[in-house]
Amino acid sequence: MGNSSKTDLQRDILLTWWESPNATNQEIAGACDCSSSYVSQTKNRFDDYNEFEAMMDRQDAELEQMFGENIFENSGTTSATVESEGPGIAEQWNEIPNNIPGLLIKHIVVMVLGYAAIQVGITLFL
Numbered sequence: 001m002g003n004s005s006k007t008d009l010q011r012d013i014l015l016t017w018w019e020s021p022n023a024t025n026q027e028i029a030g031a032c033d034c035s036s037s038y039v040s041q042t043k044n045r046f047d048d049y050n051e052f053e054a055m056m057d058r059q060d061a062e063l064e065q066m067f068g069e070n071i072f073e074n075s076g077t078t079s080a081t082v083e084s085e086g087p088g089i090a091e092q093w094n095e096i097p098n099n100i101p102g103l104l105i106k107h108i109v110v111m112v113l114g115y116a117a118i119q120v121g122i123t124l125f126l
Contacts, residue, residue, distance in 0.1 A: 006046070009034060011057045013042045018054040 025036040
């Protein structure tokens with residue numbers, strides 16, 4: 001369910017009430033298959049229900065119809081950060097051994113990066 005503060009039944013009650021504002025609690029209860037006292041409790045709890053919330057609830061209901069009941073189940077657990085799958089550049093640099101081949105590789109990397117930095121500087125400033 002998209003709005004975690006409402007159950008599916010509460011959403012159905014509120015949408016029915018929004019679409020038929022003159023309907024009695026008994027009529028809404030009959031349409032939503034619940035008791036009229038529960039309709040009254042729901043209307044009192046969400047007495048500030050407005051057009052925007054009705055639109056969002058209607059869209060949530062349509063999405064659940066199209067994609068299944070559990071479409072919003074994991075929506076709050078997704079991480080916004082991107083996690084790298086391998087070691088970073090600094091970790092890879094430290095893993096290069098400190099013997100002659102390792103030092104040669106480090107020297108070549110530094111020369112290539114220096115050359116690239118000089119080329120970028122020349123391109124930008126000249």
